[in-house]
Amino acid sequence: MECWGVQALVGDQLRWDVESTCSACGFAEAVCGGAGAMPAERRAQMLAEHGAAWLQVDPPSARSVTIMRVLRAELGIDLIEARATLHRVLDGDCSGTLPEMEHLARALRRAGISAAATRR
The missing domain is CATH 3.30.1390 (Ribosomal Protein L30; Chain: A,)
Structure with missing residues (x-):
């Protein structure tokens, strides 16, 4: 499975989105988290990949x-x-x-x- 995520400031709000695609069957899913706190697991991934x-x-x-x-x-x-x-x-x-x-x-x-x- 391949996953992509983003957290950004849109106006004065924090927003986050995650997309994933299964490389075997092609199934894709997008989770638009909208405003608010990102799930801890996703936040940890963002910090690990991009640093603090x-x-x-x-x-x-x-x-x-x-x-x-x-x-x-x-x-x-x-x-x-x-x-x-x-x-x-x-x-x-x-x-x-x-x-x-x-x-x-x-x-x-x-x-x-x-x-x-x-x-x-």
Whole structure:
């Protein structure tokens, strides 16, 4: 079986799709996941194939309360998780797929925080 997958930012939404084809019988299937979280197995495959990206914030503009507010809104996490994620962001240790990190960077920039998704 051959599989292809993509995750992309479309407007302000993360979207993902997966297609697979059986090389023996030719059966093909497409799963359009739409907006929202990609299944963990597919996300792991994307990270393994393309590598991780990191969220970088510019320290002078890094206002913790604003960053936590954005993280809570965009990731749907509680205050405790937002605080832990904030520390990873400020330490330069917040990573994921490139579209995921760019999605967060855009949300942070809209909130006045200088942010970028980068590859190492």
